[in-house]
Amino acid sequence: MNENNYCIIMAGGYGSRFWPICKSNNPKQFLDILGTGQSMLQSTFSRFERICPRENIIIVTGELYADRVREQIKGLKCYQVLSEPTRRNTAPCIAYAASIIYARNPKANIIVTPSDHAIFGQDYFEQDMEQALALTEKNDIIITIGVRPTNPNTKYGYIQFAEEPALPKTENLHKVVTFTEKPPVEMARQFISTGEFFWNAGIFVWRLSTLRKAYRTYLPNIAKNFFTLTTETPAADLDSTYALSEAISVDFGIMEQADNVYVMEAGFEWSDVESWSSLYNTCEHDDLNNGIVSGHAFTYDTKNTLVHVPANKNVIIQGLDNYIVAADDNTILICPRDREELIVKFASDVELAELTRSLKPYKQPKVTTIHKKSDL
Amino acid sequence: MNENNYCIIMAGGYGSRFWPICKSNNPKQFLDILGTGQSMLQSTFSRFERICPRENIIIVTGELYADRVREQIKGLKCYQVLSEPTRRNTAPCIAYAASIIYARNPKANIIVTPSDHAIFGQDYFEQDMEQALALTEKNDIIITIGVRPTNPNTKYGYIQFAEEPALPKTENLHKVVTFTEKPPVEMARQFISTGEFFWNAGIFVWRLSTLRKAYRTYLPNIAKNFFTLTTETPAADLDSTYALSEAISVDFGIMEQADNVYVMEAGFEWSDVESWSSLYNTCEHDDLNNGIVSGHAFTYDTKNTLVHVPANKNVIIQGLDNYIVAADDNTILICPRDREELIVKFASDVELAELTRSLKPYKQPKVTTIHKKSDL
Numbered sequence: 001m002n003e004n005n006y007c008i009i010m011a012g013g014y015g016s017r018f019w020p021i022c023k024s025n026n027p028k029q030f031l032d033i034l035g036t037g038q039s040m041l042q043s044t045f046s047r048f049e050r051i052c053p054r055e056n057i058i059i060v061t062g063e064l065y066a067d068r069v070r071e072q073i074k075g076l077k078c079y080q081v082l083s084e085p086t087r088r089n090t091a092p093c094i095a096y097a098a099s100i101i102y103a104r105n106p107k108a109n110i111i112v113t114p115s116d117h118a119i120f121g122q123d124y125f126e127q128d129m130e131q132a133l134a135l136t137e138k139n140d141i142i143i144t145i146g147v148r149p150t151n152p153n154t155k156y157g158y159i160q161f162a163e164e165p166a167l168p169k170t171e172n173l174h175k176v177v178t179f180t181e182k183p184p185v186e187m188a189r190q191f192i193s194t195g196e197f198f199w200n201a202g203i204f205v206w207r208l209s210t211l212r213k214a215y216r217t218y219l220p221n222i223a224k225n226f227f228t229l230t231t232e233t234p235a236a237d238l239d240s241t242y243a244l245s246e247a248i249s250v251d252f253g254i255m256e257q258a259d260n261v262y263v264m265e266a267g268f269e270w271s272d273v274e275s276w277s278s279l280y281n282t283c284e285h286d287d288l289n290n291g292i293v294s295g296h297a298f299t300y301d302t303k304n305t306l307v308h309v310p311a312n313k314n315v316i317i318q319g320l321d322n323y324i325v326a327a328d329d330n331t332i333l334i335c336p337r338d339r340e341e342l343i344v345k346f347a348s349d350v351e352l353a354e355l356t357r358s359l360k361p362y363k364q365p366k367v368t369t370i371h372k373k374s375d376l
Numbered sequence: 377m378n379e380n381n382y383c384i385i386m387a388g389g390y391g392s393r394f395w396p397i398c399k400s401n402n403p404k405q406f407l408d409i410l411g412t413g414q415s416m417l418q419s420t421f422s423r424f425e426r427i428c429p430r431e432n433i434i435i436v437t438g439e440l441y442a443d444r445v446r447e448q449i450k451g452l453k454c455y456q457v458l459s460e461p462t463r464r465n466t467a468p469c470i471a472y473a474a475s476i477i478y479a480r481n482p483k484a485n486i487i488v489t490p491s492d493h494a495i496f497g498q499d500y501f502e503q504d505m506e507q508a509l510a511l512t513e514k515n516d517i518i519i520t521i522g523v524r525p526t527n528p529n530t531k532y533g534y535i536q537f538a539e540e541p542a543l544p545k546t547e548n549l550h551k552v553v554t555f556t557e558k559p560p561v562e563m564a565r566q567f568i569s570t571g572e573f574f575w576n577a578g579i580f581v582w583r584l585s586t587l588r589k590a591y592r593t594y595l596p597n598i599a600k601n602f603f604t605l606t607t608e609t610p611a612a613d614l615d616s617t618y619a620l621s622e623a624i625s626v627d628f629g630i631m632e633q634a635d636n637v638y639v640m641e642a643g644f645e646w647s648d649v650e651s652w653s654s655l656y657n658t659c660e661h662d663d664l665n666n667g668i669v670s671g672h673a674f675t676y677d678t679k680n681t682l683v684h685v686p687a688n689k690n691v692i693i694q695g696l697d698n699y700i701v702a703a704d705d706n707t708i709l710i711c712p713r714d715r716e717e718l719i720v721k722f723a724s725d726v727e728l729a730e731l732t733r734s735l736k737p738y739k740q741p742k743v744t745t746i747h748k749k750s751d752l
Binding site: 020313330350 | 396672674676689690692693694695696701703706707708709710712715718725726729730
């Protein structure tokens with residue numbers, strides 16, 4: 001395994017689309033969304049352990065989540081878990097990690113990846129990553145991974161690419177023409193019909209020198225302030241660096257500006273699994289199109305239904321069609337799959353009720369009405 | 377409070393109609409079926425504490441459940457919890473308790489009651505019990521409590537009574553003509569149309585001397601073997617007394633034979649809450665006819681639905697009509713109310729699956745199929 005191969009895993013997300021199992025204090029990357037027995041972060045880490053030496057994998061997360069990371073991935077060295085004091089989007093996050101890597105190995109060749117996406121086809125994934133690393137080692141280029149779109153998803157970023165392959169022997173590498181974040185559905189349909197667009201998988205490959213040059217050119221303030229950070233930087237200085245930084249994504253700050261950005265078509269299947277529906281579309285189905293992702297499910301006369309309850313729990317469902325049945329240890333959700341947009345409201349109603357309950361100094365006893373014979 | 381008033385609470389039932397919250401190791405009497413904050417047994421005990429001195433209440437249960445009784449009702453003296461080594465129906469159970477009571481107070485005047493029925497209208501209940509106790513104190517009669525039937529329930533016992541009141545000043549007391557256990561629905565309808573039938577609430581009032589005479593007359597073997605039991609009887613002797621005893625109900629063994637049995641019409645409302653449907657019919661309903669018995673329920677576009685989850689859990693339901701949503705800490709059940717008969721099958725399927733899992737020496741890892749690009 002090449003000692004220069006590094007990976008930056010971005011694990012600071014706090015999304016709660018998968019309510020009730022996913023909450024801001026327990027976001028998606030720490031959960032076994034896919035029912036594999038591993039959290040999304042653990043799966044991501046395992047995936048990259050086969051590409052980079054284990055000690056070359058850096059996880060960047062929020063201060064609140066650093067302990068959670070160390071619980072889920074044992075034996076990490078100090079520099080491998082970086083805590084961001086404030087959320088500043090992805091450009092500062094990557095710059096911080098790049099600075100820590102620079103101190104260890106200026107020749108690093110780096111894959112930057114989200115921590116909470118699903119990848120199917122590990123062998124194909126490894127082939128792609130190795131091909132990309134080989135290319136960025138020798139060329140001053142940024143490679144982003146593109147996925148052939150299968151539907152006009154409006155929650156993804158789209159990458160338009162030049163038709164001609166960028167290099168004679170790498171037919172899966174194309175020059176990037178445009179980036180479009182979350183287009184309207186009509187536009188997404190058009191994109192797909194042209195055959196010139198990929199989904200943006202959010203995985204970038206570049207060697208450290210290319211990365212540093214790009215930051216100096218397109219995000220000079222971030223380069224100046226973040227490339228001086230080390231593992232010895234006092235907490236107060238880290239705090240102020242973050243506090244004073246602009247919040248900007250690496251996509252917008254660099255990818256859309258630079259002219260050495262290429263897209264490599266993924267040989268693997270990918271989903272960012274960003275909602276219950278997305279999970280339903282991604283997971284395996286039984287004969288009646290039920291997706292039993294987690295839990296011991298017993299379904300009777302039930303179809304098109306997604307089940308995700310704690311792995312050790314039983315759930316018995318009679319006569320549901322097209323539902324989500326999800327639970328954590330405290331909350332059970334039963335909702336039609338096509339009403340998923342309501343879940344945000346449900347979460348807020350429950351949160352408000354819990355707050356109200358916690359404010360009551362004494363729990364009111366529940367009183368069963370006394371039915372009087374004379375009232376009958 | 378009259379020192380001669382005694383109560384025998386029969387708490388040995390092991391029914392599992394309320395699966396999944398109710399299992400053979402956790403039967404109905406120990407559960408808060410009605411969502412009142414108290415188990416059925418605790419409610420029953422509290423109800424009788426207002427009629428009998430606390431130390432005059434005897435609970436008879438199975439050996440497996442004796443600790444559970446003491447957990448739920450603190451401070452009981454030794455003789456107040458009697459453990460039956462074997463199930464022998466109600467006649468031996470009552471005889472055992474009566475023998476213990478006889479040693480303490482031969483003048484006892486006793487109410488025998490199930491531990492898992494719902495009573496609404498405590499004041500009316502107390503009035504009835506006091507009236508019955510006053511009558512049995514002075515008369516060598518057995519009073520059973522009858523409830524005016526509201527529907528042709530085929531799971532109840534029916535008591536036919538003589539139209540004329542038994543005594544001039546007690547218009548609610550009638551001589552019993554016949555007992556009929558669980559009639560077919562057509563017969564139940566006929567019974568109701570005559571106006572001469574009550575449901576049998578399973579509550580009997582008799583003084584100890586009447587009780588002992590009835591046993592000696594109609595169940596002489598049980599009288600002989602059980603009336604010698606004391607709190608000092610060695611376990612081996614208790615075991616053999618039970619092992620050798622016939623299993624017979626007090627209804628069949630005495631009530632249907634004796635000619636001094638009267639029925640008193642209940643002034644309170646009663647249900648034996650023997651199924652989820654029965655609970656739904658018994659509980660309070662919201663504007664959309666949902667019965668939220670236990671748990672923090674958030675219902676949206678949901679009606680006619682019964683909810684019973686652990687009191688501290690949230691359950692969010694969108695778009696269900698006429699369902700049961702029930703859960704304990706390990707199992708969630710979602711089933712249409714009109715398919716309740718299937719629950720026995722569900723319980724057995726889950727039990728079999730759990731057994732199968734427990735037999736596997738190693739848990740099989742759950743494998744997510746690798747989707748190959750070439751298969752697409």
